[in-house]
Amino acid sequence: MSSENIDTRTRILKSSLELLEASQGRGVRMTDIAKRAGITRQALYLHFATRAELLIATTHYLDQIKGSDARLEPSRTAQSGIARLDAYIEAWSEYIPEIYPIGKALMAMKDTDAAADKAWDDRMQAMREGCAAAILALERDGNLSPDHSAEDAIDILWTMLSVRNWEQFTLECGWSREKYGKTLKSLARRVFVAG
Amino acid sequence: MSSENIDTRTRILKSSLELLEASQGRGVRMTDIAKRAGITRQALYLHFATRAELLIATTHYLDQIKGSDARLEPSRTAQSGIARLDAYIEAWSEYIPEIYPIGKALMAMKDTDAAADKAWDDRMQAMREGCAAAILALERDGNLSPDHSAEDAIDILWTMLSVRNWEQFTLECGWSREKYGKTLKSLARRVFVAG
DNA sequence: TTTCAACTTGACACCGTGTCAATTGACATG
DNA sequence: CATGTCAATTGACACGGTGTCAAGTTGAAA
Structure with a gap:
């Protein structure tokens, strides 16, 4: 061995x-x-x-x-807000399956263990940064839909991309990774991009 | 006493x-x-x-x-698909806070207890029926966005309205019941209604 | 050759769920 | 009045999983 x-x-x-x-x-x-x-x-x-x-x-x-977390970075180099949103969702959809098992274990302890709770929350908060960056880039471009404030849009994107949602789409609805990525990108465009 | x-x-x-x-x-x-x-x-x-x-x-x-579950019914009487979607989301947003505590307890057992798992799944499956009814009504009206098949739209609506999402919006993001209802209705229109 | 750290063995505490046997107390029926 | 039944009580115990502790072993470095 x-x-x-x-x-x-x-x-x-x-x-x-x-x-x-x-x-x-x-x-x-x-x-x-x-x-x-x-x-x-x-x-x-x-x-x-x-x-x-x-x-x-x-x-x-x-x-x-x-080096999973590093892979969440490249979206920062994208030009437009739209490209950035796409890149972030793409990276995230590659990343989730990797952290899912350990995330699941951590989530199962959320209610009983404060340390596990905090650790997972921190991760999700970090992921929220990525959502915020994408939405803010969109806003800067003047492409953020007037339906939502930037803050609300961040809340929505953050929730759309939650691990629980990924779990439901893939495990319960049987979506493939590709379908998940493709659909969430299209959904995000429809929800956040003006016009 | x-x-x-x-x-x-x-x-x-x-x-x-x-x-x-x-x-x-x-x-x-x-x-x-x-x-x-x-x-x-x-x-x-x-x-x-x-x-x-x-x-x-x-x-x-x-x-x-x-009589909580009965309150999920009235949406069936709505005329148009759009009205039905709205009515269903409205009813659901009133209903969730009521079942949330017990749902939370049941969800916590999902991983360890098959009976609890099934019981909660059954509920969520029943709720999916409501989603399906709304989407199908929309499709019948010719108002379902061509972006998604009816089946996909049901998966998406079902996930959008999941208890986990409600939990995140209200407990983590601090949204009020009204904001939750209003935003989800607007989101659903934007995502599912054509044009 | 001593010393130290990493590891082992075996025992035990704590919690929460679920089980069991023996008992109590109230009430109904013959 | 005696008997039976039923709901509940008391007290004990099993199980699974986490976490702890004391005492002993082993191997390598000084």
């Missing part, structure tokens, strides 16, 4: 991520992660104080190995 | 509902419900086999006392 001399902490994060991905974030216990990392459950606590902390560390690990 | 000779089952349901409403569906335990109903936790199980079953019964109790 190539993974034998990897440092333990990393092996834990890798195991955590693999299990979460395999189960779409549902039903992954500390025991399972420990087993897969080749250590005891108790040893997990030598590296992470709580399950929430481990889950949060797993998101950072994911970002680090996939 | 006027509630003393009410039949126990009803007293339990009443307590369950009150506690769920008071806490917005979060952290209500069997013990709490029993205490409020004036019986022991164990006695709860003489009336309901599981927590999920009690929660589900609570939704029926809520429908019964508030």
Whole structure:
């Protein structure tokens, strides 16, 4: 096994991520992660104080190995507000499936664990920045529909692009990634672009 | 106390509902419900086999006392597809805040309890019928935007009106009930009505 | 050869759900 | 009055999952 001399902490994060991905974030216990990392459950606590902390560390690990969060950036280079909106939705639709499993696990703890709640909220707040940037660019171009204030438009885009919505479209309605991306882009144009 | 000779089952349901409403569906335990109903936790199980079953019964109790579900009907009498869409969104925006607390509790069990999962899914499937009726009426009028097939439009409306979205708009974005209703109606027109 | 850190073993606490057996108290019926 | 029934009580326990603790092992570095 190539993974034998990897440092333990990393092996834990890798195991955590693999299990979460395999189960779409549902039903992954500390025991399972420990087993897969080749250590005891108790040893997990030598590296992470709580399950929430481990889950949060797993998101950072994911970002680090996939550079996922960086991929949300390129939309900033787009010229027009419309292009920026499109680019952002495209990037986001690639990104969601990757964080979904770990996001799901974190969301499941929202109600009982303040740390998990905050960690996920922070992520969603960061994603809101991207929505705001797109809407503001649209406004600057004079292309924002007069139906909504910029603030409202941001709320709407942010909600349209929520992970819960992605979950419903893909998992419940059976939409493909392509259909999701294509439809949300068209929806966003229709809702936010004037005329 | 006027509630003393009410039949126990009803007293339990009443307590369950009150506690769920008071806490917005979060952290209500069997013990709490029993205490409020004036019986022991164990006695709860003489009336309901599981927590999920009690929660589900609570939704029926809520429908019964508030006649909430019936209020989703009047949109059927509306003339045009557009009026129907409006009426449905209006009724729904009145309805959501009422079922939200118990819905929240049910949703929290989705991942671990199959019965709760199914019960909530059934509700959402019923609500989808309303969405379908509105979209189909719009299509019959020749007013459905050519951007979407009827099926896609139903998926989209259904997701737009999801409880999770309502939660985000009102709880996270701080929208009032009126703003929610008004904005969703305007959004729906813009997205679904041709021209 | 000692020392230290990482890890193991095994036990235990806490919470919330669900279960069970034995008991109590009220009420109805013969 | 005795008997039975029914709803509820008391007290105990199981289970699953998280988190904790004390004592022991192992391997590598100093």
